[in-house]
Amino acid sequence: MQNARLLRLRTMNRAKVLAAAMAAALLPITLLSSLPPAAAADEPIVRDGTTQLRAAASCWEIKQAAPSAPSGIYWLLTPRMPAPEQFFCDQATDGGGWVLIGRGREGWKEIYQGVGTTAQVRTTVTGTGAFTPRQLSATVIDGLLNGQAPDLLTDGFRLRRATSPDGLNWQEARFRVTNMDRWVWTFGAEHRVASFTFGAGNFSGGLTSNFGTDQNFNRVVTSEAAAQNWTKGWAFGSNIRGTADASSHVWSATATAGNARPFTQMYLRPRLTQADITFTPVGDAGTPGFSQRPLPQNGAQPTVWGVTGLANGRGGEMNTEVQDFAQIGNTVFVGGNFRYVQRNAAGLNRVEQSYVAGFNVNTGEWVSTFRPVLNGQVKSLAVLPNGKLAVGGEFTTVNGATAVGVAALDPVSGATDAAWRLQLENRLTGATVQIRGLSVRNGWLYLGGAFTHLTGGTAANPVYARAGARVRVTDATPDAGWNPAFNGTVVAIDAAANGERLYASGYFSMSNNATAYRAAAVRTVAGAPLAPWTWTPSTSSGTDFQLAIQEAGTRVWLGGSQHNLFSFDTQTLARLSGNITKAGGDFQRIAEGGGVVYGGCHCDDWNYSNAFTWSNVGTEWTSADRINLVGAWDAATGGYIPDFNPVLKGRGGYGAWGIFIDSLGKIWTGGDFESSVTASGVNQWSGGFVIFPPRDATAPGTPSGLTATTDGTTDTLSWTASSGSPSVYHVIRGDRVIATTTQTTVQVPALANARYFVRAADAASNYSASTAVAMAPQPAASIQLVQAGAEWKYRFALEAPDPAWRTNGFDDSAWNNGTAPLGWGSPSIATELVAEGTRPLSSHYRKAFTVADPGTVAEVNIVTRADDGVVLYLNGTEVTRVNMPAGTITNNSFATAAPRTTFATANPVRITLPGSALTTGVNVLSAEVHSNFRSTPDHSFELTATAVLKP
CATH class of the missing domain: 2.60.40.10 (Immunoglobulins)
Known part of the structure; x- marks a missing residue:
């Protein structure tokens, strides 16, 4: 019944809107035929959301066009959406026009891609079946807003929260924020609340993580808590407790845990109409x-092999299992502090292969022929022009021979390249050798780390170069004329694409007695002079350091403590963008590929775009996005790309220390990882590194x-x-x-x-x-004489009508007016025929229209229906009868068949009359519809008439 009423209301609304078009049929045909055809962009369509063709700009537009439209599922389309899509509209609350964007109890997520599908959000909107959260993706919501900034929404964000476990009592809460330029679900972040209300009263202040006026129902808490099993939701204050009952609308993990998570629906009300949007x-x-744009999938590739174990026996973030990658041919090499390679968490096919191993780029299989033996962890890998693999780290022997900090290996067997030998020393008191960064450019291998002297190639004596140096790629001869002389350890280096600079980051503050605070752009000419670069770190604590540096296009990216990732113009070294993460923190690896910069960190909450200080991110930041150990940025604009947001977990939460884009476009991310989630949502073991295949971008x-x-x-x-x-x-x-x-x-x-x-x-x-x-x-030019949904004169009574009722001169002013379809028993009826007492067997109809010059009309095409039987007259002359007996038809004649309305509608009666059947001036179509039996469940009438003009 409810669906029938809904369809009837929509049909009636269509009839009202078409009234103006119906009036046009009364104009002389000679005038109408001269009007230009409507352009497709000017279609006379009611945007009531009932079909894709009638998709509206918003639930609000639907409500304005049809004030009686009930809550339900409607089609919406804006220029920011690729195609019409269905959404649930609340058309009852506060004037209606609200679109549902999420619903659920405990377990809401802050991820850009939302939770579940759009269909799941719209179809199960309340009840226990809706308790598992489902949230529209940010892309879909931005489409519904047509790109409008969410913080500009007139009605803000609406929460409908259950306040009793039985779901009988509800609260309306609304709030607005001051800093959200696009949709994000990160309400646990520091979005500032501009105003809020709980049913009545207006208040301001607080953050979206926690705001309100008391610790009871008038509070919203979106942060996680151990007492609530680290679940997120639109929680009440600390005094409100729920139950863990599966059917409870107000949930708590335990009976004593405050900040209960109620079942909540979240709505927005973009007040968009066709006048507000422009399609191209x-x-x-x-x-x-x-x-x-090409990006990795959020779901990890199923694990084939992984690495595990701490080979040097030391934990901590400087000793993670994986720290770098490189590729030669079909082999991706993984370097770090692991001891074993194995297939799964249980140690299937475990083999002791410490510090560096190879894996097939196509299959992920371990390359068992590559078996070098090192005695210390590998921190950096590079590919030499001769096809050898350069490894750098904390080792002192390779394959049983002395090799301090760096070596070149055969990529097939792992054997040491005897023709390429370089020995490093660190003559500072108590210091050891480390190579933390390697970079190849223009015939040089650049090295960064902790060392003071190098011997190799044709250099018979040690060459002094502190913490940064370069050697010839062909024979490892150090360049004695190039020494940056850093006064602290270099952690990362990247040689500029044009070969004119070496970018370096680390713990240093000077280079050749010139200020270079934690980062430097060293020119590659003799003497290693600095390119001037003065920048402000994210904190002035004095304990900061920079761990990652990478050139990408016209920017150089720098990341480290505390929690900063900045980009700078490569020409001026002026800062162009800033990012600060909160909990967790430091950025420790940067890689670039396909116009995307990837940053690895031990961060696990939010990235604040256009923030520059830690730990107070200030008020100027523009967006807070979810980030989990690795994120992506646009290399050209510096903007955060929220689409890439995988689920990763590590042994100690140390995050990503190695990132690499292979020849197939897959992203290898390494650190202390122990698990990841695949594209199918399955949690899997990941040993040290995780591979993300490219998403479909074709x-x-x-x-x-x-x-x-x-x-x-x-x-x-x-x-x-x-x-x-x-x-x-x-x-x-x-x-x-x-x-x-x-x-x-x-x-x-x-x-x-x-x-x-x-x-x-x-x-x-x-x-x-x-x-x-x-x-x-186009067919011959035509004019609609009688349109669908037209208004008819009608009579529905037991007594017979005046015998002249069919003729043009009959006075029908005493008859009723009604919009077609007329009848009863089907949801399409716009005017219901109601009888007092015994139901009549027949109903009668008249429709007048004017024709100025019948000589211009070639034919008249009439489409009607026989439900159950029909007799049709034009200007008093019968033109057809269907499902009716022969001979004289009376008021009580029975139809000879009893089709249902759906069948009659699907099998219309079509009549073609010559234009000569029309008369100059007023013409009248008359019809009588008869039932097969008095208790027939349905009975209906509708008719259209079209005049086809002569060429």
Whole structure:
């Protein structure tokens, strides 16, 4: 019943809107025929959200167009959305117009991609089946907002929270924030609350992690707590306790745990209408395609092999299992502080292969032929031009021979390259040799770490170079004329692409007696002079250090303590962007590939964009995004890319110390990792490193051969399937998508001179360029004499009507007015026929229209239905009868068949009359509809009439 009422209300609304179009049928045909056809962008469509074609800009627009529209699922579309999609609209609360973006009890997530699917959010909106949180993705929500900043929403964010375990009592809470330029789910971060209300009263202050006026129901807490099993939710104050009962609408892990997590629905109300949005007109050539930017998937590749064990017996963040990667041929080399390679957490096929090992880039299998033996951890790897693998670290022997800090290995066997030998010393008191960074550029291998002297190649005597040096890649001869002379350990280095600088970071503060506080841009000319670079670290504690540095395009990126990742212009070294993380912290590895900068850290909460100090991130930051041990940034703009947000866990939470992009576009991330989550949501063992395959960033091929035909009522489109396994096709008419289908043909309501295009889309939200325009050859010019949903004069009574009721001159002013369809028993009825006492067997209808010059009309096409039987008259002359007996028809004649309304509608009665059947001036269509039996469950009438003009 509820669905029937909903459909009836929507149908009635359509009839009202079409009233103006119906009036046009009363104009002389000679005038109407001179009007230009409507353009596709100007379609006279009610945006009531009932179909994809009628998709509205917002739930608010639907409510404005149809004030009686009930809460339910509707189609919405904005220019920021690729195609119409269905959402749940609350049309009852405070004027309606609210779109549901999330619902659930405990366990809400802060991730950009949301939780579950859009369909799951809209279909189960309340009850115990909705307790498991489902949240729209940030991309979908930004689409619903059409790019509007969430902090500018007039109505802010709305929470509907259960206040009793039985779900009978609810609270309305709303709040606005001051700093959210795009949608994020990180309400546990320091988003500042501009204002809030709990039903009544207006308040301000606090952060989205915790705000309110008491510790009871008038508080919102989004932070985690051990007492609540580290779950997130829209919690009440500390005085409110729930139960762990699976059916409780107010949940707590234990009976004594405060800040109960209630079942909550979250809504937004973007007040968008067609007047507020602009779709881009489509030219004849069609629309361009769209592909996601290349990024790794959030789900890890299933583990094939991993590494484990602390080979040197030391833990801590400077001794993580994996610290660097390099690739030669089909082998990716992994260096660090591990002892074993094995297949799974149980140690399947465990082999002792310490500090460095190789794995096949295609299969992930361990390369068992590569078996070097080192006595200390590997911290850096590099590929030499001769195809050898350079390894740097804390070792002193390799394959049984002395090799302090650096060696070159055969990439197949792991044997030491006897022709390439370099010996390092650290003559500072009590110091040892470390190589923390290697970088190859223009015939030089640059080294950074802790050392003072180098001997190798043709250098017969040790060459002094402190903490930074370079040697010839061919024979390891040190450059005695290039010595940065850092006064502290260098942690990371990167030789600039143009070969003019070596970027270095670490614990130093001077280079050749010039200030170089924790970072330096050293020119590669003789003498190793500095490029001037004065920058401010994220903290002035004096204990800071910088662990990672990497050039990417026109920026150089620097990361370290406390919790900072900054980028600088390579020409001026002026700071261009800033990022600060909170809990956890330091950035310790940076890598770049495909226009994306990846940063590894031991951070596990939020990244604050355009923040520059720790631990107070200030008030100027623009976005707080979830980050978990590794994140991604746009190399050109410096902006955080929230799409990449994997789930990783480590042995000690030390984060990512190695990041590498292999030849297949996969991202290898190394550290102390012990587990990860795959694309299918499965938690798996990960030994030291995790591999993330690239996400689908290739659009399907463009469909071809688009054709369009029309019968004047329906436009039929057909095309040839595209390549690339599309999951759906988008059908574009005018300036927007009006239908989606998995088939290669579709039918849509006809529109004169409509411009059609079709593109292919895949499950990853890539879509092809569209076809070129296709337009249906138009039938002869026509005028709608009687439109669907027209208003009719009608009579429904037991006594017979006046015998003249069919004629043009009959006075029908005493008859009722009603909008078609008229009748009873089906949800499509706009005007219900109601009888007092015995139900009549027949109903009678009249509709007048004016024709100025019948000589211009070739034919009249009439479409009606026989539900159950019908007799039709034009200007008093019978033109057809269907499902009715022969002979004289009386008021009590029974129809000869009893079709249901759905069958009668699907099998319409079509009549074609010559134009000569019309008269100049007023014409009248009359109809009588008869039932097969008095208790028939349904009975209906609808009719359209179209005049086809002569050429």
